[in-house]
Amino acid sequence: MTVFHYVLKRSIANKTSLLILFLFPVVAIFLPSGEYWPHLPYGYQYFGIFILFISLKLSGLILEDRMRGIAKKLSIAPISHFSYLAQNLLAYFLILVLQCLILVYGGVFFGKELYQPFWLLILFLTFSMASIAFALMWISFFRNKEISMLIFMSMISVIALIGGVLIPIELLPEVLQKVAITLPTFWLAWGIDWIIFGGEVKEFLLVNGMLILYMFLFLIIGSVKKLH
Amino acid sequence: MRVYERYFRFVIFWRIAQLLILAHLWLLSTTDFEGIVFILLLLIVMSIRIRFSITKWSFLIELILCIAFIPYFPFALYGLAIAIFEAAIVGKWWLFFPITILMIVSHPLDLTLIWYSFLTVIVGNFTYHSMKERKQLEKTLDMERKEKYELERIKMELLDAYFEVEKAAELKERNRISRELHDHLGHDLTGALLAIQAYEQVDNEKQAHGLLEQVKIRLSRSTTRLRNTVHNLTPVTYIGVERLQRIVADAEPLFVEFKYNGNVDNVSSQSWMMLEACLKEAITNVSKYSNATKTEVELDVTETLVRLKIHDNGTVTKKSVNGSGIRSLQLRARTLKGSLTIDRQNGYLLVCVLPLQRRRE
Structure with missing residues (x-):
């Protein structure tokens, strides 16, 4: 688990990273609630977008490894590509788990209206997995960290908008509403709606199942061994 | 599957x-x-x-x-x-x-x-x-590639074997020369020396005359033997720079100018073989493909390397690729730790550089 430890240390190596990683969830707890929409406080509604950004920022380490030729050195080291990827992703997931825990339990602690906090935590965790896998796939298309981040930012805004995280999906035209189903953020928004309004457990399982399916898809595409 | x-x-x-x-x-x-x-x-x-x-x-x-x-x-x-x-x-x-x-x-x-x-x-x-x-x-394709590599490997092995055989032949020749000198010339010369020394000691004139006669016979035999041995040892074929000159002379009606400088005795026989092959190949190429009117051949021997430069004033197409002859020569040059380069920018230029190996005793 050397890679795992090293990745963890690298992720929180400087104060800026540490602040971004752990201050935001704390700040997000205290963000106010909207008047009509969203039903959850803003910090919780927009946490999905934050997860996406953090995933990309974290998986930037893999891209950095590729750019600096560390991936090449690793490919001749006695460590498999699978093990390297798995330990990296596990470290990122651990950081995201911590953030989700801080956010949800902080909310419960300070008496925020979270409807079903436990299911919210589960939803955030599943979305984190899909999001890390998505970031892994995303960086496999790029050779440069900055460019990948820039394009990702603009794309995330669109995904979040169409997916129904930024604004209620009902406000969108019908065609876009249908296209939105193909986006992971749509399922996150659906999951949040389920947590607020309740419903059959089957529905919540579908949401999580879809996110896990997305995770598998992105992992399969993103796990290509790239040495540049 | x-x-x-x-x-x-x-x-x-x-x-x-x-x-x-x-x-x-x-x-x-x-x-x-x-x-x-x-x-x-x-x-x-x-x-x-x-x-x-x-x-x-x-x-x-x-x-x-x-x-x-x-x-x-x-x-x-x-x-x-x-x-x-x-x-x-x-x-x-x-x-x-x-x-x-x-x-x-x-x-x-x-x-x-x-x-x-x-x-x-x-x-x-x-x-x-x-x-x-x-x-x-x-x-x-894979099979053919594999066969090609195999052939190249065999070629290298054959070249190595060729050097080994050459070394063995040289040793054998040395043995033959030393035996020839020892058995015949040495024997007669020693006999002649002993006879001269005996001649100095002898008082009897008749006996002394006999000894002198013996010395004369032995020396004249030695001279004949020496001539014969040297004649036998002299190769029928030319080697070294004479060989190159002969190739150039045989290249008629092409006009080839040959110049050389440096101590050509330092060049090993492997290198001579290589240079000869290069010169032959280049002259063949010139006569076959080039429209050159003049070809210059330069051989420079320095302390550490020998360089053969063949340059013509032809206008061959720049895009033509190296034939198998040139490729084979390049391979041979590599095995001798040298290089062979071709340039077609301004006429056809072939340069072969080979390092001079120290003569092994």
């Missing part, structure tokens, strides 16, 4: 196109998430197939998925075309028939669907055969 079309871009393109068709149909349909779950599952199977080698029966997964989703998403019938394609590209095109029957049975006759499946099976089958051919070609 593994599915081997991993990098066959066309297959990936076709698969994506098929999924896009399904996605389009889903957009047109009134189905909500069932369609997207179905497409997502197909996408996952597809990416697994592209990333990893899975068994050729994996098209059954698509078949089962389609059958399972037909009640929820009617357009899943179009997904059957994906199964048909996957079956066709592993040579099981006949699955088209049972699947088409299934389509007709489970749905009112949809001619577009039948046409689409038919198109798919034709494309799939065509791809299967072209992939098979490509695989065969790659195999042949």
Whole structure:
């Protein structure tokens, strides 16, 4: 688990990273609630977008490894590509788990209206997995960290908008509403709606199942061994 | 057998196109998430197939998925075309028939669907055969490449063996010379020396005269022997710089100018052989392909290397590639730790540089 430890240390190596990683969830707890929409406080509604950004920022380490030729050195080291990827992703997931825990339990602690906090935590965790896998796939298309981040930012805004995280999906035209189903953020928004309004457990399982399916898809595409 | 079309871009393109068709149909349909779950599952199977080698029966997964989703998403019938394609590209095109029957049975006759499946099976089958051919070609190519490497290896070994044989021949020749000198010349000269020494001691004039006669005979025999030995040792063929001069002289009617400087005795016989081969090849090339009127040959021998430069004033095409003769010479130059370069910028220029090896005692 050397890679795992090293990745963890690298992720929180400087104060800026540490602040971004752990201050935001704390700040997000205290963000106010909207008047009509969203039903959850803003910090919780927009946490999905934050997860996406953090995933990309974290998986930037893999891209950095590729750019600096560390991936090449690793490919001749006695460590498999699978093990390297798995330990990296596990470290990122651990950081995201911590953030989700801080956010949800902080909310419960300070008496925020979270409807079903436990299911919210589960939803955030599943979305984190899909999001890390998505970031892994995303960086496999790029050779440069900055460019990948820039394009990702603009794309995330669109995904979040169409997916129904930024604004209620009902406000969108019908065609876009249908296209939105193909986006992971749509399922996150659906999951949040389920947590607020309740419903059959089957529905919540579908949401999580879809996110896990997305995770598998992105992992399969993103796990290509790239040495540049 | 593994599915081997991993990098066959066309297959990936076709698969994506098929999924896009399904996605389009889903957009047109009134189905909500069932369609997207179905497409997502197909996408996952597809990416697994592209990333990893899975068994050729994996098209059954698509078949089962389609059958399972037909009640929820009617357009899943179009997904059957994906199964048909996957079956066709592993040579099981006949699955088209049972699947088409299934389509007709489970749905009112949809001619577009039948046409689409038919198109798919034709494309799939065509791809299967072209992939098979490509695989065969790659195999042949690999074999030929392997044989070429093998030949090159043998060539190198032969060159090595040639040097060994040359060394052995040199030693044998040395032995022969020393034996010749020892057995005949040495014997006679020693005899003559002893006779001279005896002559100094002898008082009897008659005896002294006899000894002097003996010395004369021995010396004259030695001289004859020496001449014969030297004559026998002198090679019939020319070697070294004389050989190069002779090649140049034989190159008539080409006008070839030959210059040399430096101590040509330092050049080893292997290097001479190489230089000779270079000169012959270059002159042959000039007479065969070039329109040159003048060719300059320069041989420079320094303390550490020998350089042969052959330059003509012809105007051959710049794009012509090196023939097998030149390639073989380059290989030989490499084995001698030297180099052979060709330049066609301004006439034909061949430069062969070989290091001078220290003579081993």
